[in-house]
Amino acid sequence: MSEETTSKKKSKRRNGDGTTYRYKNGWRTVILYKGQQVTAMGRSEQESRRLAKAKLAFLPAFNADLVPSAAKLTVGEFLPSWLENKHRPTISETTYRRYESLIRIHVLPALGELKIQAVNKHHINALMGQMKQANQGDRSRQQTRAVLSAAFSDAVEDDLIHLNPVSKSRRIDVDTPQIHPLTLEEVKKLLNTNIEPKTQARLRIAVLYGLRQGEALGLTWSSIDFEKKTLFVWQQAQKVRHVFEFVKLKTESSVRTLELDDETVAALKAHKVAQNSYRLSMGDKWEDLDLVFPGLHGQMMNSSTDHRQWHTALANAGLPLKRLHDARHTAATLLFDQGLDIEVIRRFMGHSSVLLTSKTYVHHSARQMQGVAKAISSMAI
Numbered sequence: 001m002s003e004e005t006t007s008k009k010k011s012k013r014r015n016g017d018g019t020t021y022r023y024k025n026g027w028r029t030v031i032l033y034k035g036q037q038v039t040a041m042g043r044s045e046q047e048s049r050r051l052a053k054a055k056l057a058f059l060p061a062f063n064a065d066l067v068p069s070a071a072k073l074t075v076g077e078f079l080p081s082w083l084e085n086k087h088r089p090t091i092s093e094t095t096y097r098r099y100e101s102l103i104r105i106h107v108l109p110a111l112g113e114l115k116i117q118a119v120n121k122h123h124i125n126a127l128m129g130q131m132k133q134a135n136q137g138d139r140s141r142q143q144t145r146a147v148l149s150a151a152f153s154d155a156v157e158d159d160l161i162h163l164n165p166v167s168k169s170r171r172i173d174v175d176t177p178q179i180h181p182l183t184l185e186e187v188k189k190l191l192n193t194n195i196e197p198k199t200q201a202r203l204r205i206a207v208l209y210g211l212r213q214g215e216a217l218g219l220t221w222s223s224i225d226f227e228k229k230t231l232f233v234w235q236q237a238q239k240v241r242h243v244f245e246f247v248k249l250k251t252e253s254s255v256r257t258l259e260l261d262d263e264t265v266a267a268l269k270a271h272k273v274a275q276n277s278y279r280l281s282m283g284d285k286w287e288d289l290d291l292v293f294p295g296l297h298g299q300m301m302n303s304s305t306d307h308r309q310w311h312t313a314l315a316n317a318g319l320p321l322k323r324l325h326d327a328r329h330t331a332a333t334l335l336f337d338q339g340l341d342i343e344v345i346r347r348f349m350g351h352s353s354v355l356l357t358s359k360t361y362v363h364h365s366a367r368q369m370q371g372v373a374k375a376i377s378s379m380a381i
Helices: 003-008 045-057 068-072 075-090 093-111 121-133 138-157 184-193 197-207 213-217 262-285 303-316 325-337 342-349 354-361 372-378
Strands: 019-023 026-033 036-042 230-233 235-240 243-248 256-259
Touching: 019 045, 026 045, 036 045, 075 093, 075 138, 093 121, 093 138, 093 235, 121 138, 184 197, 184 303, 184 325, 197 213, 197 262, 197 303, 197 325, 213 235, 213 303, 256 342, 325 342, 342 354
Parallel strands: none
Antiparallel strands: 019 026, 026 036, 230 256, 235 243
């Protein structure tokens, strides 16, 4: 046996010591202990083994309660089943469709053949890198990391794996999208230009009351009390398996009763009169779901149609195109500018926390900076 062959020969150690061998300009030790593997590089055999054993000491204690069959379970077998049977009932249909797409297109091709007990942070980091190279945005990578974290957390609880590999992987930072609410003058111009009953009512619900699109499209006449001048928000329209349906709101804080101003009450009444006349003309073609903002035949309006009508209204008023969700930002910002307490605005918008209201929806309010110059002047510096 040549000297070169001898130098490359792996050094066999006692059980638990692993294997140490020459690697590049140093030595590498690999220890496999009760299903867990650590590797370490060192300038010498001794240093390599010492570093590897140090890593081994920080591994979580072996869990003898792990389900035996889990040792053969692959990501490709576990993840789709988990998403469909365990996670789907806890999330919205739109979130499910997004997660299913990310798993099918990105996760399974990269990790599907791996045993779930073999997945580590390096696999997760590599997946994030592959997605970035495929021109996937930070938001998509963050969502992928989030669904994997949820899946592996459940796997830990179910004694399928020792620890969640995602928790040790690199986090994905996502820039907060820029918010562009309409100004008060732009809102006045928008409402004064689009006076057709249905459009006027829809715009007021959007820019003054800040209903989410699903909440507005799921709004029924029975939820409006014209005598008390209130609007009860408790459900939303959402596409479930390619069909629009009524579904509950995501959180309890989203359920709320809003007091209506006189102008909005008048707009809604005018819209209802016009809708009733149109409904009678449609006869049997009308699908009566009691919707305030239905489609042409009374059915739930497609969200894309609602978006197009919003953009048309902006164009009619000579205003730049903005996202429909910016109307929600507009409502909260205008209320804050009028001096309403942040907690009142939180409840009005149906937020779960004041922090969300403060950081997201009143960020562009002019009121926040008013009085600063006067305060500086009073210092008499």
